[in-house]
Amino acid sequence: MTYTGIELFMENLEMVIYRNDNPVVNNHPLFLSKRSEIQLLYEELSSMTQTLFVEKENVLNELEEVRNVKKRFKDLVEEVHNIVGLFVYIANFKSKYPSSSIKSVLSSYLDFKNVMRSHKFIKTEWAKSVESSHTYKCSLDLKNVMTSHKLIKKEFVKILDNLKMDSSPSINRMKTKPPVSSVGISRTKTPVRTEKVLEEFVVGLKRDAGLIRDKLVEDQKQLDVVSIVGMGGIGKTTLATKVFNDPFVVYHFHVRAWATVSQTYEKQDLLIQILASIGVEIDPDQGDNYSHLRGMLHKRLMDKRYLIVIDDIWSTEAWDDLKPYFPNGNSGSRILLTSRLKEVPLHAKSHGFIHHLEYLTDEESWELLCNKVFRGADCPRWLIESGMLIAKNCHGLPLAVVVISGVLAKESLTKDSWEKVADSVSSYIVSDQTGCVDILALSYDHLPPHLKDCFLYLGAFPEDHKFQVRRLIWLWMAEGFIQQVGNRSLEETGEEYLQELVDRNLVNVADRKFNGAIKACSVHDVLRELCLEKARQEDFCLKINMGIRRLASMRPRRIFTNVDFFANNYLDRPHPRVRTLLCLHNGGSIINITLNHFYTYPLLMVLDIQKCKLADFPEAIELLVHLRYLAFWYIRGFPSSLCNLVSLQTLIIKSVTSLWLPNTVSNLVNLRHLKSNKDIYFGSIEKPINLQTVSTVKLGNGAGSWVKNIPCIKTLKAMTRAQDDHDFESLSSLETLVWVNIGLKGLLFDKPEYPKIHLRLPASLRKLSLTGCYLPWSDISILQSLPNLEVLKILDNAFLGPKWETGEYVFQQLKYLKLQGLEIQNWEASSINFPCLRRLVLDRCELLEEIPLELGDIPTLELIDVDDYNNFVIESLDIIWEEQQNLGNYDLKINVRRRWTPNFSIGNRKRFDFIKRRWKTFLIENEAKFDFGDGCIKTN
Structure with a gap:
């Protein structure tokens, strides 16, 4: 169990003790009799957690004996978690099936009990209850737990006493085994790499070295900082060495020095390192005199143009310690930093330059x-x-x-x-x-506890896997990796966690939204292997491939499988420790999962089997009371028994039929995200629920009866049918709604009469997508009145008519506009109508005669993205680009997506042939200006 796992359990235990969310458990006679004992244990564990993982984390983390204590404490909390979790599961089982035998359930725990016999955490009454067949008797006896906790606490206090922690100036001078993350101090006059594997790497650095050199020697008198940032092993130190030894740099600076900063460092050691690098002899008697060393360095650097390389710096605190050493004599001196963490150069720079070192081609x-x-x-x-x-x-x-x-x-x-x-x-x-591995592991070792689990989680997915950020954060939430921080939502905190991993160069951004937010991410294969190795050491998860046939000797907390889990006899042994079961195998056949399949996983919090088609829904899933994330593929709609899973946060259902939700869905008080590939029909919701995401819900007749009971909704993907009522007044009451996607179904393209849709949307809306609504262009004034609208997608005849006159309407905050599949021929607009627009996307607008030329004057416009269907549009882009170049706007980029299959849904063959001829001519004429080969026009 990791630190975040401990936090999650303590949070759940607090809820069990102090809240009455589960009457079956809270009113159970055994729980009532043990409540004070459990409360005392909770307080003791909370105090010890704070001491071990927060207060003394930084100063004690390197001590081997402390690491052993922490491991024992984690095991202790793990077993308390198992005891309480199993009790909750069995109590709910007996509540659901009061006359049924618990024998099969308890039998599955006997092997677990034998494994943990040395701790004596589970009483022998469990085995007796199995032997008596129909009797039910489980124990919450925690005396042995308390005894073990006292021993651990006593040992930890003894360690602190022996080290005299209160008076010791530094724990780093203790005679302890140094961790892998410690980097030796180099006292040579030239930089020496500890990672010899990179000593000859020079390929691909010529441009980077020239850029860094120019920044170091440019004509600026004030002391400034230039930084090189990138993941471990990408060549930061090699690049810095190349620049450090560049003949022009050697000539330009009077003094050059080099210091390597480890994760744990001493200020006087850094001073000695820098002084030794510039050839200063250190008097052994003065080696520990910090003031003397600082004065000596200051004297050597004063009035000199110097270059100091600070290699491999890990924290902003380290920079704050180093900064006072370097005088600003207005002589053009520079500090060159290398770091894996983006926050360090951001903190250090004044007007400095940050260079992000990229991967090799x-x-x-x-x-x-x-x-x-x-x-x-x-x-x-x-x-x-x-x-x-x-x-x-x-x-x-x-x-x-x-x-x-x-x-x-x-x-x-x-x-x-x-x-x-x-x-x-x-x-x-x-x-x-x-x-x-040691080089890369430094980045992992330096992670704060709340990010270590998030990072390890990524390693269990296949190589080159592209993570959709939204789903990844939902999984992190269910695992308990994300904790509530102030008034921020769990989702917002999860985005911050991911951004921090990106800033630490452990996660790569695979795709971004228009506003720069991360849409998809990935992990380098080597870092993924590091994740798997660390996960194995931490007993974090088990990844099942074709080579593993049995789990008999394993005790994993999480199982990720790339094989058909249910068809390969992996359930032949109970696994009551398992909290996560995630099947990544693409199972094509319909399978039958029996009731007993999930009896052996009573503590599951995450169950993702959406790659497996279920013929029948396993009733045992409704007993998984700890379940927070559930994703499955069921061919028969919405199982009503799901409404018993009160801990559920995320529910994803893949189906072949529409989902009709029962009224009891309001029991899912913690449900935040509900997603399906088919239409969702709400009945009459009896009480408010905490839903924040719903996709795809049926709107129209009677929607107001349930809309009022989802007051926290933020994202809504909805559909309506041609024959339904299209008055969306109910949506206007949703004050938290920020993203809406509305589509119309059931309307033939040749139908002469179109439905009349009345859009009424809340002022809070930031993103809107409309599909097939057949609105007149005059109704777009409704959207113009939305004060916070930033993204607008008008898709597939959402608006009907050949002409869009924007007139005097102003979309004050609109940053992204997409037009797709429209019959529009003439579009009249200017920069005044879209003052903040950043991206304009056109797709399959074959009849459009031109893009309004005035749009090129929008000062914020960064990108115009079009397909290559319409040569007239391409020609107008050429005019826009030429005008902007003449005005000095070199930031505007144009992207042309090449399409190989013509679409004849609008227009005729003659028109297409004409456009194709014009397009070929345009390509020839503009080949020197634009590069169409990769589908992107780059303007520099």
């Missing part, structure tokens, strides 16, 4: 690999194909290329041996003994 990776393996010789032709694949599978990380090059250098030069390496590049890298 596939071509650069291949060049580096050849240089390392063949030392200037040519690669044998029979190895080129597999070699290029190996380089590509390093995903641009120089450290990975260098390490895998060392592996290849030891292999025979045969196609088979190289193809074997190509199949498992990341595994070879992590298993190599060159210290690659």
Whole structure:
């Protein structure tokens, strides 16, 4: 169990003790008799958690004996969690089936009991109750737990006393085994890398080195900071070394010095390191005199133009300690920082420059690999194909290329041996003994506790997996990784967690929204392997591949599987410790899961089996009272028994039929996100629920009866039918609504009469998508009146008519506008109508004669994105681009998406042939100006 797992359990235990959310448990005679004992245990565990993981975390984390105490404490909390969780499960079971035998359930825990016998946390009455067949007797006896806790606490206090913590100036001078994250101090006059695997890496750095050098020597007299930021192993130190030794830099600066900052450092050691780097001899008697060392350095640097490289700095506090050492003599001095953390250079810079070091291209990776393996010789032709694949599978990380090059250098030069390496590049890298894992593990070791679990979670998914941020955060919430912070929602806090992982260069951004928010992310394969290794050490999760057939000897908390879990006999042994079961296997066949399948997983909080088609819904799922996240594929609609899962936060249902929700859905008081690929029909909701996301709900007749009971809704994807009432007045009362997607179904394109839709939307709305609504363009004034609208998507005949006259309407806050599948021919608009627009997207608007030229004058416009159907639109883009270039607006970019299949739904063949001829001519004429090869026009 990790720190966040402890926090989650303590939160749940607090709810059990002090709130009456579960009458079955709170009114149980056994619980009532043990309540004071449980309350005392809660207070003791809370106090110990605060001491071990918060107050003394920084100063004690490196001590081996303290790490052992923390591990024992985690195991203790884990077992308390199991005892309480199993009690809650069984109490609910007996409430649901009062006359049924509990024998099968308790039998499944006997093996678990034997495993934990040394702790004696589960009483023998459990076994007796099984033997007596129909009797029910479970224990909440926590005396042994309290005894173990007292022993752990006593041992910890003894450690503190022995170390004399209150008077000791630094724990780092204790004779303890240094952790992997400690970096030795170099006292040489030139920078020396501890990571020897990168010592010869020079490929791809020419442009970066030139840019950094120019920033260091530019004509600015004040002391300033230039920073290099990137993930571990990407070449930050190598780049800094290249610049440090550049002849022009050597000539420009009077004094150059280098210091490497470890995660745990001493200020006087850093001073000695810098002084030694510039050739100053240190008197051994003065080595511990901090004031003397600081004065000596200040004197050496005063009135000099100096360059100090601070390599591998890990915290803003470290910079605050170092900053006073460096005098500002208005002589053009510079500090060059390298860091994996974005927050450090942001904190350090005044007017400084931050350079984000990028991954190598596939071509650069291949060049580096050849240089390392063949030392200037040519690669044998029979190895080129597999070699290029190996380089590509390093995903641009120089450290990975260098390490895998060392592996290849030891292999025979045969196609088979190289193809074997190509199949498992990341595994070879992590298993190599060159210290690659230690270099990357520094980033993990430096993570705060609340981010470690979030990061480890990413490693269980397949290689090259692209995470949709919304779903990932929902999973983090269900796992308990995200804690409530002030008035911020869990979702907002989750986004901050993800951004912090990105800023620490542990997670890559795969896709962004128009406003810069992260839409999708990924993890480098080497970091993913690191996650898996750390997860194994922490007993965090188990990833099941085809090679694992039995779980008999394993005690995982989380199971991620890429195989057909239910068809491969993986449920032949109980797993009461498991909190998460996530099936990533694409099961195509319909399966039958029996009731007993989930009896062996009583503590599940996350169950994702949406890749498996269920013929019948397992009744046992309704007994999973701890369940917070449930995703499944059920072919028969909405099972009413789901309404018993009161802890549920996220419910995702894939179905082949519409979902009719019963009135008892209001029992799901914690449900925040409800999503389905089919239409959701609400009945009459009896009381308000906490829903924040619903997709896709049926609007129209009678919607007002349930809309009023979802007052917290933020995101609503809705549909209505042509024959329904289309007065959406009920939506206007939803004051928290920020995103709405409305679509119309059941209307034929050749129908002469269109439904009359009356849009009434709340002023809080920020994002709106309309599809197939057949509104007249005059109704767009309703949208113009929305004061907070930032995103507007008008799709597939959402508005009908050949002409859109924007007139005097002003979309004050609109930043993103998309027009798709419209019959519009003439669009009259100017920069006044869209003063804040950043992105304009046009898709399948074949009849549009031109984009209003005045839109190019919008000062905030960053991108115009169009498809290549309409040559007239392309020509107007050419005019806009030319005008903006002449005005000095070089920030505007134009993206042209190439489409290979013509769409003849609008217009005729003759018109298409004409457009195609014009388009070909336009391509030839503008080939030198625009690059259409990659689908993107870049304007520089």
